[in-house]
Amino acid sequence: xxxxKAFLAILRRDAVVTGREFVPFLxxxxxxxxxxxxxxxxxxxxxxxxxxxxxxxxxxxxVALTGMIAAMQGVTLPLVLDLGYAHEIDDRLLAPLPVWxxxxxxxxxxxxxxxxxxxxxxxxxxxxxxxxxxxRTDRILVLISMVVLTALVGSxxxxxxxxxxxxxxxxxxxxxIFTPLLFTGCxxxxxxxxxxxxxxxxxxxxxxxxxAAEGLRYAMVPAIGGRPFPTLALHWILLxxxxxxxxxxxxxxxxxxxxxxx
Amino acid sequence: MxxxxxxxxxxxxxxxxxxxxxxxxxxxxxxxxxxxxxxxEIFGLLGxxxxxxxxxxxxxxxxxxxxxxxxxxxxxxxxLDPIEAKRRIxxxxxxxxxxRSLKVRxxxxxxxxxxxxxxxxxxxRASQLLDELGLGKRQNEKVNxxxxxxxxxxxxxxxxxxxxxxxxxxxxxNNLDPQSRLFLWERIQELNTRGLxxxxxxxxxxxxxxxxxxIAIMDHGKILVNDTSAELKKMIPDGTALEVRAYATTARRxxxxxxxKTIAGVTKVDTMEADGELLTYRIQAHCADTLIGPxxxxxxxxxxxxxxxxxxxxxxxxxxxxxxxxxxR
Numbered sequence: 001x002x003x004x005k006a007f008l009a010i011l012r013r014d015a016v017v018t019g020r021e022f023v024p025f026l027x028x029x030x031x032x033x034x035x036x037x038x039x040x041x042x043x044x045x046x047x048x049x050x051x052x053x054x055x056x057x058x059x060x061x062x063v064a065l066t067g068m069i070a071a072m073q074g075v076t077l078p079l080v081l082d083l084g085y086a087h088e089i090d091d092r093l094l095a096p097l098p099v100w101x102x103x104x105x106x107x108x109x110x111x112x113x114x115x116x117x118x119x120x121x122x123x124x125x126x127x128x129x130x131x132x133x134x135x136r137t138d139r140i141l142v143l144i145s146m147v148v149l150t151a152l153v154g155s156x157x158x159x160x161x162x163x164x165x166x167x168x169x170x171x172x173x174x175x176x177i178f179t180p181l182l183f184t185g186c187x188x189x190x191x192x193x194x195x196x197x198x199x200x201x202x203x204x205x206x207x208x209x210x211x212a213a214e215g216l217r218y219a220m221v222p223a224i225g226g227r228p229f230p231t232l233a234l235h236w237i238l239l240x241x242x243x244x245x246x247x248x249x250x251x252x253x254x255x256x257x258x259x260x261x262x
Numbered sequence: 263m264x265x266x267x268x269x270x271x272x273x274x275x276x277x278x279x280x281x282x283x284x285x286x287x288x289x290x291x292x293x294x295x296x297x298x299x300x301x302x303e304i305f306g307l308l309g310x311x312x313x314x315x316x317x318x319x320x321x322x323x324x325x326x327x328x329x330x331x332x333x334x335x336x337x338x339x340x341x342l343d344p345i346e347a348k349r350r351i352x353x354x355x356x357x358x359x360x361x362r363s364l365k366v367r368x369x370x371x372x373x374x375x376x377x378x379x380x381x382x383x384x385x386x387r388a389s390q391l392l393d394e395l396g397l398g399k400r401q402n403e404k405v406n407x408x409x410x411x412x413x414x415x416x417x418x419x420x421x422x423x424x425x426x427x428x429x430x431x432x433x434x435x436n437n438l439d440p441q442s443r444l445f446l447w448e449r450i451q452e453l454n455t456r457g458l459x460x461x462x463x464x465x466x467x468x469x470x471x472x473x474x475x476x477i478a479i480m481d482h483g484k485i486l487v488n489d490t491s492a493e494l495k496k497m498i499p500d501g502t503a504l505e506v507r508a509y510a511t512t513a514r515r516x517x518x519x520x521x522x523k524t525i526a527g528v529t530k531v532d533t534m535e536a537d538g539e540l541l542t543y544r545i546q547a548h549c550a551d552t553l554i555g556p557x558x559x560x561x562x563x564x565x566x567x568x569x570x571x572x573x574x575x576x577x578x579x580x581x582x583x584x585x586x587x588x589x590x591r
Contacts, residue, residue: 002349002378003345005375006376006377006378009372009376009378010376012375013375017363087355087359088359088360090353091361091369091372091373091376091420093325094348094352094353095377096345096348096349096377096378097345098345260325261324261326261327262320262325262326
């Protein structure tokens with residue numbers, strides 16, 4: 001009972017802090033996807049360098065990427081600073097609740113940030129792409145689940161990174177982890193289209209973002225000419241994302257404990 | 263009182279044969295420490311940096327797992343029930359760990375909320391503590407603008423928000439200006455008179471002497487002695503000394519020194535300094551205060567003049583040096 005109260009108070013603390021910085025948070029999360037949508041969805045097709053369908057295929061990738069990165073950033077950066085030297089989280093660790101609840105709260109809140117960032121892509125996409133904004137509406141439940149699951153994956157990866165990275169390595173690690181994540185995650189291309197580059201297609205399967213992007217494609221891309229758009233099978237997507245969340249959370253939680261209880 | 267459980271219950275902190283060895287370390291940071299702190303006591307862990315004070319506090323506040331031994335707090339075994347232990351304690355660390363994303367007042371109210379204090383109560387208590395610690399006027403700022411002394415006071419206010427049974431202060435006045443130090447000392451004593459048990463670490467002898475009912479001197483992970491300040495000072499053999507300043511011409515110095523040495527009870531006479539014909543002698547004896555009369559007489563009968571007579575109590579620093587054979591700072 002007391003632990004539950006503590007948990008809610010910690011959630012409320014994060015809500016207050018994020019609420020106060022909501023505009024900067026949105027700017028940080030949405031600046032990059034906004035330009036991606038504009039250049040790849042509007043400019044390139046407009047000058048004939050990309051197919052008009054490209055925006056439809058890329059939009060789910062952008063939703064996945066935005067949600068995952070927003071969730072990750074919400075967890076990693078504060079955690080690196082906290083565990084490295086600020087120790088501001090100590091006050092929550094000294095609250096009467098199990099330490100893993102504090103970790104779980106971090107993940108939950110990161111996922112909430114990711115979900116919000118992903119969701120805002122929809123109105124933003126409609127505004128930027130205009131007629132090019134095409135999303136099927138008959139898989140709305142899958143869509144919602146995928147948005148949440150994607151944010152959760154981002155959040156647990158953020159936890160793991162946050163417990164591993166030392167403050168002095170932070171910018172290097174962001175480059176080393178973000179860049180490959182970004183480009184091997186099937187964000188800008190559907191997985192099926194990689195069939196000609198088999199080795200790369202296999203590599204992309206190691207990246208959780210691939211499953212998130214494909215899952216969102218499954219939920220968002222309408223059937224073309226009566227044929228559903230081919231994606232990775234939904235059950236494999238759910239399995240891969242589910243396992244990623246579980247395993248990464250357990251590893252991150254373990255490392256977190258090692259950092260705060262010596 | 264013969265029931266052992268009752269006896270444990272009467273103590274606020276009970277530490278038994280505590281050992282902590284960090285990974286990849288060749289020696290124990292805490293090496294078989296046992297002590298007990300009664301309810302309502304201010305207990306000090308005194309020792310140089312690296313003595314094992316902060317590690318001991320770490321174990322008692324659940325952030326460090328002991329390698330062996332046990333520790334309990336208000337009858338709660340810390341290893342078995344860390345959550346219940348956390349409910350009963352508050353910690354003021356060496357370095358600020360204040361939540362810089364929150365405003366000052368919120369730091370207090372959120373802390374109380376983490377501990378399940380009801381909204382109305384946490385607002386009342388926050389106002390009261392902010393006023394008591396002189397922070398009322400700047401409660402809506404963020405901590406970035408706070409000075410070291412203010413941050414320290416805020417951490418103490420935060421610690422008190424959930425009415426803990428035991429307060430841990432890790433080097434509470436380190437790096438503070440003399441004014442803030444005095445202010446904190448007063449607050450600490452005041453809190454204690456209201457019944458709060460306090461365990462503090464320090465490497466400041468004056469602080470330990472001034473605040474603590476009992477002091478454990480630590481070095482290399484071990485407790486060397488554990489007693490009241492007065493008892494610790496008695497450990498210095500021939501601890502008290504009488505200092506006499508006398509005006510004597512060169513010819514009279516020899517007979518004066520000889521006369522002082524022959525006084526019954528005197529164990530040692532040192533000439534401390536000479537300023538022309540004004541000499542200072544340090545006369546050591548088991549009970550130096552009984553020698554004021556005889557010393558004055560001896561000076562007069564040697565044909566010299568007494569200018570000043572004073573009794574020197576040994577300081578904790580001398581106790582420490584005699585125990586460890588090295589200086590603290």
